[in-house]
Amino acid sequence: xxxxxxxxxxxxxxxxxxxxxxxxxxxxxxxxxxxxxxxxxxxxxxxxxxxxxxxxxxxxxxxxxxxxxxxxxxxxxxxxxxxxxxxxxxxxxxxxxxxxxxxxxxxxxxxxxxxxxxxxxxxxxxxxxxxxxxxxxxxxxxxxxxxxxxxxxxxxxxxxxxxxxxxxxxxxxxxxxxxxxxxxxxxxxxxxxxxxxxxxxxxxxxxxxxxxxxxxxxxxxxxxxxxxx
Numbered sequence: 613x614x615x616x617x618x619x620x621x622x623x624x625x626x627x628x629x630x631x632x633x634x635x636x637x638x639x640x641x642x643x644x645x646x647x648x649x650x651x652x653x654x655x656x657x658x659x660x661x662x663x664x665x666x667x668x669x670x671x672x673x674x675x676x677x678x679x680x681x682x683x684x685x686x687x688x689x690x691x692x693x694x695x696x697x698x699x700x701x702x703x704x705x706x707x708x709x710x711x712x713x714x715x716x717x718x719x720x721x722x723x724x725x726x727x728x729x730x731x732x733x734x735x736x737x738x739x740x741x742x743x744x745x746x747x748x749x750x751x752x753x754x755x756x757x758x759x760x761x762x763x764x765x766x767x768x769x770x771x772x773x774x775x776x777x778x779x780x781x782x783x784x785x786x787x788x789x790x791x792x793x794x795x796x797x798x799x800x801x802x803x804x805x806x807x808x809x810x811x812x813x814x815x816x817x818x819x820x821x822x823x824x825x826x827x828x829x830x831x832x833x834x835x836x837x838x839x840x841x
Contacts, residue, residue: 648722698799698815702808703796705736707786710764710772717786719812722759726836727808728829730762731794732785734775736802743765746748746805749826749833755812763788765802807833809841 613692696703706718719727730746732739743762750760760783766772776785788794797806801819807829809815816832818825 620712623799627632652699668719695812696796696806696817698817700807700814701812702727702814703793705788705793707763707788707793710776710785710787713787717761719761719808720762720774724810725756725814726758726810726833728758728760728805728833729808730760730803731763731788731797732762732803734771738821739775739803740779741823742825743781745821745823745826747779747783749830750783752830753833753837755837758833759783760773762786763793765789765791765794771792792824805829807836809813809836809839811841813841815841819839 630687646711702719704719706716709715709717717728728746728749730742732743746760746762751756762783763784763786764772764776769787769789772785772787796803803819803821805818806814807816807818815836816829818829
């Protein structure tokens with residue numbers, strides 16, 4: 613079985629989705645981050661950037677990496693009390709800006725506006741598709757009552773900034789290096805987005821991204837704006 617670089621995100625997504633323990637959101641987020649770090653180390657150790665060789669031959673290493681993750685990081689996980697769902701209040705946060713870390717933004721800063729909150733990462737293939745579409749959505753809605761806010765979950769901020777420069781969106785991205793905010797939102801996929809109404813209530817959760825998803829999202833966002841909620 614040969615796993616190419618282009619399949620890395622799929623491998624990690626399956627790894628994340630396979631987690632099924634109490635406190636699913638927080639555990640899956642931490643599991644995913646640790647899994648990615650382990651996979652990156654595995655990739656460097658067995659064959660360079662373009663492909664990882666026969667995984668059967670490195671299975672002991674993979675098992676070892678998993679055990680290290682469980683022993684070192686497992687007991688320190690912050691568990692979410694419950695899965696976030698539409699109708700619940702969005703967890704508050706305050707984070708530094710990815711481009712200028714002297715600036716900080718909090719969810720409460722956007723009280724009275726409808727917020728599209730998007731979690732992304734530089735290693736996330738669908739994010740490359742999603743972010744230009746989200747920028748187009750932001751411009752199409754074109755309302756003072758609507759704002760797009762993104763949260764990056766990369767550990768390597770240089771890669772995150774390079775990715776953001778390449779995409780060139782007009783909305784702010786904040787930094788969640790420790791994964792606490794993404795854990796509080798109970799992420800199950802990457803990217804994941806949340807529509808939050810003027811009262812701070814989640815009205816929609818959207819996981820992953822494919823061409824055409826922006827139409828459904830725009831219709832929902834416009835409906836929330838028009839409702840006055």
